[in-house]
Amino acid sequence: MPVEHDGISRRRFLDKVTRGAVAVAVAGTTAPLAARLGAEGPGTEMVWQIDPLKCIQCGQCATECVLDISAVKCVHDFDMCGYCKLCLGFFKPQPAELDSGAENQVCPTGAITRRFVEDPYYEYVIDEELCIGCGKCVAGCQAFGNGALYLQVRHDRCKNCNECSIAAQCPADAFVKLPAKKPYIVKHLRMEEHK
Amino acid sequence: MRRRLLAAAFVAGLLLAPTAGGAETIERFPPPDFETDYRLPEFARRAADSPVWQIVDVVLLAAALSAMTWLLLYKRSRNGVAVMTVACLAYFGFIRGGCVCPIGAIQNVSLGLADPSFVVPWRVVIFFTLPLAFALLVGRVFCGGVCPLGAIQDVVLLKPLKVPGPLAAALGVLPFIYLGLAVLLAATDTAFVICRYDPFVPFFRLAGPLHMFIAGLAFLLVSTFVGRPYCRFVCPYGAVLSICSRVALKRVTVTPDDCIVCGLCEDACPYDCIRKPTAEKGELP
Secondary structure (H helix, E strand, O other), X not given: OOOOOOOOOHHHHHHHHHHHHHHHHHHHHHHHHHHHHHHXXXXXXXXXXXXXXXXXXXXXXXXXXXXXXXXXXXXXOOOOOOOOOOOOXXXXXXXXXXXXXXXXXXXXXXXXXXXXXXXOEEEEEEOOOOOOOOOHHHHXXXXXXXXXXXXXXXXXXXXXXXXXXXXXXXXXXXXXXXXXOOOOOOHHHXXXXXX | OHHHHXXXXXXXXXXXXXXXXXXXXXXXXXXOXXXXXXXXOOOOOOOOOOHHHHHHHHHHHHHXXXXXXXXXXXXXXHHHHHHXXXXXXXXXXXXOXXXXXXXHHHHHHHHHHHOOOOOOOHHHHHHHHHHHHHHHHHOOHHHHHHOHHHHHHHHOOOOOOOOOHHHHHHHOOHHHHHHHHHHHHHHOOOOOHHHHOOOOHHHHHOOOOHHHHHHHHHHHHHHOOOOOHHHHHOOHHHHHHHHHHHOOOXXXXXXXXXXXXXOHHHHHOOOOOOOOOXXXXXXXX
């Protein structure tokens, strides 16, 4: 026969007190974060990006990303482009012909399309489906051209890992965190800012 | 013509070489003035995951936790839990690549609390809080069938062996040590170790560093004969949840009036979770 007792047992009481304490702790942990979110508004959380002024085109972006094909892709700031006929972002040094033969191209996947605009200007467009982010074209454009080609983390692909494994390897420390509502660096704007 | 252009490009390159490579890029070829009506293409911005997916994530997490609560506490359906496990493994694991997960969220929350300039996304805050709130109310339903890391270990479990009590107790301390370490390293913005050493995320993404594949395979191999080794002896979020679930308002229990203390359930539980009913002071004669 159950023993009659008034009130609650010691164990129930301790349970209740601990439950309350844990609930307060959880709420106390979350509240400041929620308050800050409310104050800062959406899109203020940080995402990974590459500072093109620091990037040294070492090529590790292509290999270090946790994704099979890197989230880093080459982008083109057309405002900086010289529309060179002999673009060393597109051609290998000393190409046999100035045409789009694979043997003349620096891009290992043929991701850059060269299109005639008007004499002597050519437009270069990157097919991001093919780009692997190796930065070979970036190195060529940086060394011999205006530096209009540069690498950026593409946020349609980036998982925004807490620990970006490319950033951990980057020898130039070029990975930065930007607010999610402005996740890209437009190079010519960045350079103006830098001056 | 071609040779001359090439030579010019190389000379220009050599002359400007000292300034190249780093921060300063000089405009070697002024942007052309086009005579045709060519227009400069826009800089291609590619947006991140649409916020719709983030909302879907949060809604599905809440729905999965509620469904698990119903299945466990009211329906008491093992098959239901199995279906939930596989469904959550498919969605939170393979479709969403194991990210965001509440285990990793510990670090973002820690850094967010330590560094006021670090904004934790709302989805991460909810992923961190919701399973804790559920655990306070109804126990660890998150672990039971929502967590993809637990699920992947569950689906490979073939023949669970009992881990000897003292060993299990000793290993059971590890999650708390790992939790302390992870919070410390995250709060000081040193490293996010939980994510770096997440053994199952390489499987979810079918990509990742080789050593993590090996670690993941090792865990899966052990999972075939020890029920959920990662959850019980590593997972830092499980440690936090265990504190919550210990004082949960309601939880799965053996019906005391019907129990004949045969001990079969105790032997059957692959995770050594069921203990013999104990008399509460004042409740039993």
